[in-house]
Amino acid sequence: MRSRNPGSQRQALLRGVFEDNQKLVGHTVSKQRRTTVWWSMGISLLVIVIALMVGGIEEDGTAEPVSSVELLTSPDQRVLASQDEFVASESTTDIPLSRVYGLDVRTIVLDPGHGGHDPGASGPVGLHEKTVTLDVALRLARRLKSQGYNVVLTRRQDVSVSLRKRVEDARAHEADLFVSIHVNSVPVDTVAFIETYYFSPRGDARAEALALRENFNAGYSVAQWQNSLEALGQTVRDEDSRRLATHIQNAMISTMREINPGIHDWGTRSGPFTVLLNTKVPAVLAEITAISMPEEEQNLLDDAYREQLAIGLESGIISYLSTEDSSITFAN
DSSP, X not given: OOOSOHHHHHHHHHHHHHHHHHXXXXXXXXXXXXXXXXXXXXXXXXXXXXXXXXXXXXXXXXXXXXXXXXXXXXXHHHHHTTSHHHHHTOOOXXXXXXXXXXOOOOXXXXXXXXXXXXXXXXXXXXXXXXXXXXHXXXXXXXXHHHTTOEEEESOSSSOOOOHHHHHHHHHHTTOSEEEEEEEEOOSOTTOOXXXXXXXXXXXXXXXXXXXXXXXXXXXXXXXXXXXXXXXXXXXXXXXXXXXXXXXXXXXXXXXXXXXXXXXXXXXXXXXXXXXXXXXXXXXXXXXXXXXXXXXXXXXXXXXXXXXXHHHHHHHHHHHHXXXXXXXXXXXX
């Protein structure tokens, strides 16, 4: 009669093979020895079965991953990985804070510099200006929106936007303030600094050299730019822009020195920046740090450091709006 227990048949077969092998090498198999061997074999088989089960789960892809952390291979990716939360968490309130202060400022346009095929300045290990400016702008937008302001960004992704298109978008949204956010780079890689610009037709040599880089992809013809320059007295509020630049610069230095005492204050300056030319409202270009310094590039990879930069910009804007001498005027 055939056994109805296939397991006992395999067990008898394995025992026979084992005992035959032991006889070939001249050993006798005691009952205790057999018991020990079977325990060892049982544990080995259990390990093999568990390994096969785990391997099957990994191969069919049905198991939940242990961690969703992605391996980020570049500095830009490390910064971009934290940006989704700002898009998802943006909120508004019903009463603008500006109304509390009696100011007629409703819309603030934030302009993250560069983007797309224009990376802007780059750090020693490859972090790009376009990545940092977008991240800080998203953080700043969230903070300003939470205080009731309508905030518009000239770009929300890594795309190329001409300077002309940025200005047109600001005017289309009836901007009351315009803040362009940039990160500087200088030949000396041992200094990190903050400086804030407002528009003037000419600047000093360094300002004009910087403007040459920041004015890339302007989108204006010579004739169109000349027409804008002739109307400069009616379209750009020089005094308000200078005051806004001063408030932002002072707040940035005060805020950033809380966590980076070595950052330098390079003050407020004037320069021929195309993006500030046609906005018709108080407009500044903030160079929030220098990515050319290796230590500062590493700082910029830290979420908390970029959040502190956004806090500094927010403090400067709110300080400007809340001062009694912020007599904001707008051109028709």
